[in-house]
Amino acid sequence: MAYSDKVIDHYEHPRNVGRMDDKADNVGTGMVGAPACGDVMRLQIQVSEEGVIEDAKFKTYGCGSAIASSSLLTEWVKGKTIDEAEQIKNTAIAEELALPPVKIHCSVLAEDAIKAAVRDIREKRGESANAGEAKESAAG
Amino acid sequence: MTMKLPIYLDYSATCPVDPRVAAKMAEQLTMEGNFGNPASRSHLFGWKAEEAVENARRQVAELINADPREIVWTSGATESDNLAIKGAAHFYQGRGKHIITSKIEHKAVLDTCRQLEREGFEVTYLNPREDGIVYPEQVEEALREDTILVSLMHVNNEIGVINDVAAIGELCRARKVIFHVDAAQSAGKLPIDLQEMKVDLMSFSAHKIYGPKGIGALYVRRKPRVRLEAQIHGGGHERGMRSGTLPTHQIVGMGEAFRIAKEEMAQEGERLLALRNRFWNQIKDMEEVHINGSAEQRVPGNLNVSFAFVEGESLIMSLRNLAISSGSACTSASLEPSYVLRALGVNDELAHSSLRFSFGRFTSEQDVDTAATEVRKAVEKLRELSPLWDMYKDGVDLNKIEWAAH
Numbered sequence: 175m176a177y178s179d180k181v182i183d184h185y186e187h188p189r190n191v192g193r194m195d196d197k198a199d200n201v202g203t204g205m206v207g208a209p210a211c212g213d214v215m216r217l218q219i220q221v222s223e224e225g226v227i228e229d230a231k232f233k234t235y236g237c238g239s240a241i242a243s244s245s246l247l248t249e250w251v252k253g254k255t256i257d258e259a260e261q262i263k264n265t266a267i268a269e270e271l272a273l274p275p276v277k278i279h280c281s282v283l284a285e286d287a288i289k290a291a292v293r294d295i296r297e298k299r300g301e302s303a304n305a306g307e308a309k310e311s312a313a314g
Numbered sequence: 315m316t317m318k319l320p321i322y323l324d325y326s327a328t329c330p331v332d333p334r335v336a337a338k339m340a341e342q343l344t345m346e347g348n349f350g351n352p353a354s355r356s357h358l359f360g361w362k363a364e365e366a367v368e369n370a371r372r373q374v375a376e377l378i379n380a381d382p383r384e385i386v387w388t389s390g391a392t393e394s395d396n397l398a399i400k401g402a403a404h405f406y407q408g409r410g411k412h413i414i415t416s417k418i419e420h421k422a423v424l425d426t427c428r429q430l431e432r433e434g435f436e437v438t439y440l441n442p443r444e445d446g447i448v449y450p451e452q453v454e455e456a457l458r459e460d461t462i463l464v465s466l467m468h469v470n471n472e473i474g475v476i477n478d479v480a481a482i483g484e485l486c487r488a489r490k491v492i493f494h495v496d497a498a499q500s501a502g503k504l505p506i507d508l509q510e511m512k513v514d515l516m517s518f519s520a521h522k523i524y525g526p527k528g529i530g531a532l533y534v535r536r537k538p539r540v541r542l543e544a545q546i547h548g549g550g551h552e553r554g555m556r557s558g559t560l561p562t563h564q565i566v567g568m569g570e571a572f573r574i575a576k577e578e579m580a581q582e583g584e585r586l587l588a589l590r591n592r593f594w595n596q597i598k599d600m601e602e603v604h605i606n607g608s609a610e611q612r613v614p615g616n617l618n619v620s621f622a623f624v625e626g627e628s629l630i631m632s633l634r635n636l637a638i639s640s641g642s643a644c645t646s647a648s649l650e651p652s653y654v655l656r657a658l659g660v661n662d663e664l665a666h667s668s669l670r671f672s673f674g675r676f677t678s679e680q681d682v683d684t685a686a687t688e689v690r691k692a693v694e695k696l697r698e699l700s701p702l703w704d705m706y707k708d709g710v711d712l713n714k715i716e717w718a719a720h
Contacts, residue, residue, distance in 0.1 A: 235699075
């Protein structure tokens, strides 16, 4: 399979690899995917009192496109508010990385991961999730 | 010495043609060479081509201790499997319509069996044990009054594990059930003696043992005689079992490849086993590295390994200097882990993390050492990136987590 240069770049030099304390009050964790499906993403965001994402870390088990999608996402969310981060669409990730159709699910997973991380931090802050939205498990 | 990259470690997929084979093939093509149609009876060109074809037929028969008259040329093992299974099923369907095979056969066998199911045959798919072997007692239990055919592979293409086809042949013969064996991965690697083994039909391929692609053979036993219904009709070549002008250059190539295999098999087997052990000894001390399938009952050139907590496709991406194959079919866009590993009971996650290394005639010690170094490096890098590795290190049991399948 031919990967785009951007996928290869993120894969070879992944940004923001790491792990934060998921118990910390200012850290939101989103863990999505399943080992049986071949990809699991853990995305963590450190959020300021004002709701701005100060730092982001990820670790991903998955193909090159999954690793690249989560790496790119950590770059994108830094400096955004959690409201803005929640709005990131998988299609934007897929477009930026020029993912082929069989790899679109990797970008979907990345979108799920940021949504899950934001949900987690909202819960910790005692904010209710977006009106009407059902609470889901951290496993997405 | 500079190394040629990538290093080819996918001999189970196909082999380069041995230069000795290529030289013989080249002699069968041009005006100055032996280009005639082996079926031309009226001139020297035809006679010479026929002689070359019959010489090759003898070379193939000699590797497996068969009579040359028992060898039918085909386009490869896929066609041989089709001819054997459909041909026997169609010929013997008056006796019954039950067929036994296994879940880890090559697609050429599985898909042919699916077709026969659509035609009204009933197929039992045996599950191999954890070691990847289909045991004779499993076959015995599955045999029925109306069983007409058993089709099992000698050596599995993904995990290299060897079935005891001699013992299974005894069972089948005692009940007058036709026994077909796909030997694409075993010919030239393991001794095969068809005077001793009670196998009725056996499929062969040239390109798995340093011959050209596009040529294979089916062994069809004469005593006791096995009958087949032809699948390709035409000029009645190959005693009516497979029509079509014989490709002399391909056939001569296959014959030469089989001749070399007979001569060098024992020595080459020892060398490959040493290479495989050398490779394994350099990676086996890593944590959570598992061999898939029996470690002992396996052809020397194959090693199928799971590296837990890293995903196969990204591993292959890191190993661009190695030509290897993934146990996960992700690369073919299906996102399904290997059906072979699944049938062994390997969990999906480990199946996704598996690689097949297959060593061959042109693999050097240096190749193997470089490969081992690269594999270690890649696995360590990807584990650093893997949340599953973190969880494993934290003592979390991944099987106890409720993952949301997607």
